[in-house]
Amino acid sequence: MIGNILSRRRNSPVKMPIVRLALLPVPPKLTSESARPNKAQRQTNADTLPAVFDLVLAPLQPVAQEGTVMDCEDGKTRLCFRIFSAWIADHAEHPASKGIGSKSSPKCQAPCGELGGDWHQTYETRDYSRYGAKALRHEPEEAAGITAYFQWSCFKIENNVWIGLDRVSPADLHKPDLLHNIYLGLLTHMMEWVEGFLKKHK
Numbered sequence: 001m002i003g004n005i006l007s008r009r010r011n012s013p014v015k016m017p018i019v020r021l022a023l024l025p026v027p028p029k030l031t032s033e034s035a036r037p038n039k040a041q042r043q044t045n046a047d048t049l050p051a052v053f054d055l056v057l058a059p060l061q062p063v064a065q066e067g068t069v070m071d072c073e074d075g076k077t078r079l080c081f082r083i084f085s086a087w088i089a090d091h092a093e094h095p096a097s098k099g100i101g102s103k104s105s106p107k108c109q110a111p112c113g114e115l116g117g118d119w120h121q122t123y124e125t126r127d128y129s130r131y132g133a134k135a136l137r138h139e140p141e142e143a144a145g146i147t148a149y150f151q152w153s154c155f156k157i158e159n160n161v162w163i164g165l166d167r168v169s170p171a172d173l174h175k176p177d178l179l180h181n182i183y184l185g186l187l188t189h190m191m192e193w194v195e196g197f198l199k200k201h202k
Contacts, residue, residue: 001018001019002017002082003085004080009073022052022056024049024052025052027044027048028041028045049096050161053161054161057084057165060082060083060084061166063081063082064081064165064166064167065081067079067081068080081167083166083168084168084173085172086173087175088176090180090181091181093177094174097161098128098160098162098170099156099160099161100154101154103115103154104154106170106171107125107174108122109124109125111154128160128162128169128171129169131155131163
C-alpha cells in the first residue's frame with residue numbers, strides 16, 4: 001500500500017488500493033523426536049523470513065535512495081522516495097521480523113521477560129542502527145561485551161529483516177494489528193471478564 005493515497009480510497013476494498021507482493025511461507029513445526037533435527041529446523045525457520053523479505057524489499061532500495069516519478073492523488077507528477085514506513089502485524093510477528101525475543105518490546109529496551117511489568121518504569125527506545133554498528137565490530141577484545149549486550153537486549157542481528165533499509169527506523173515501523181490486538185485480544189479479554197463478573201454476582 002502506498003501512503004499518499006487518500007484515506008477514503010485506501011480504505012475501500014473495491015478501489016483495490018492494496019497490492020499483495022508475496023505470501024509468507026509457514027515453516028514446518030518442530031518435532032520432539034531428536035534435538036539435532038530440531039536445531040537444524042529451528043535455524044531454517046529463523047532464516048526463512050529474512051530470506052523472503054530480502055527478495056520483497058530489494059526493489060525498494062534504489063527507489064528510496066534515488067526516487068521515482070509518480071502520479072499523485074491531486075493529478076500532479078512528483079519525484080517520490082518510497083520508504084518503508086509501517087508494518088501492521090500482531091505482537092508475535094513484530095519480534096520475529098525484528099530479531100528480538102518473543103517476550104521483548106520491539107519499540108523499547110525493556111529487558112527480556114519484563115514486558116507488561118511496572119508501568120511506571122520507562123526504557124530507552126530501541127536503536128537498531130546502534131545494533132548494526134555493534135555487529136560490524138570485529139575487535140576480539142570487544143567480542144565478549146558485544147555478545148553480552150545482544151543477550152541483554154534480546155537481539156539477534158541476523159534475524160532482523162529491517163536492518164540496512166535506507167531511511168527506515170525499525171522501532172517506528174510498529175503498527176498494531178486491529179484484528180488481533182483489539183478485536184481478538186482486548187475485546188475477547190473484556191468479554192471473558194464481564195461474563196465472569198456477572199456469573200460471580202449472579
